[in-house]
Amino acid sequence: IQLTQSPSSLSASVGDRVTITCRASQGISSFLAWYQQKPGKAPKLLIYAASTLQSGVPSRFSGSGSGTDFTLTISSLQPEDFATYYCQQLNSYPLITFGPGTKVDVK
């Protein structure tokens, strides 16, 4: 199962609403997660099962979608949110795949 993300990068300002999309090459129900990765660090789980917020993750992050189209939204971008975001599917577990990533940087 292939995942595509759009955009591949975006520039935004603190306080902006940011939306990233992930599209699967075939239906994956809600078996999708979103991770945040900062330079030199391991990824961090933000959202699982397409829309469930991982414990400890700020509520400004939200996820939606099912089937083939998914969205990660940051309602009000904070300085610590500048990072790269990856979607991940596990519908074909254990053959897990990730999207190519979306880099969010400072406008």
Place this chain on the structure above:
Amino acid sequence: QVQLVQSGAEVKKPGASVKISCKASGYTFTSYYIHWLRQAPGQGLEWMGIFERTDIGTPYAQKFQGRITMSRDTSTTTVYMELSSLRSEDTAVYYCAREDTRGYFDYWGQGTLVTVSS
């Protein structure tokens, strides 16, 4: 608290093997599966395999089959990943990650840089 601590950076020549360790602590070691993933410089995340799922067919990504071996030492709560016949394209940061009860990766090691160069 849950921690996954990986071994240090490695430099290898083409054709050699590398064995990376991932020491787990803070949870019941045998109750969770460990996955291995990698990230080439400036690239995305690539899933390599899972230790140890023998009930669901091949636990490794097809591109690594025949070159990858995973093992575990329960006495030291450490999982190992060995990759053989290294080539320059294997230069990457390698991560171990714990699969939570829902199938997602909730804890990650800090990463191990493997550089393959002659």
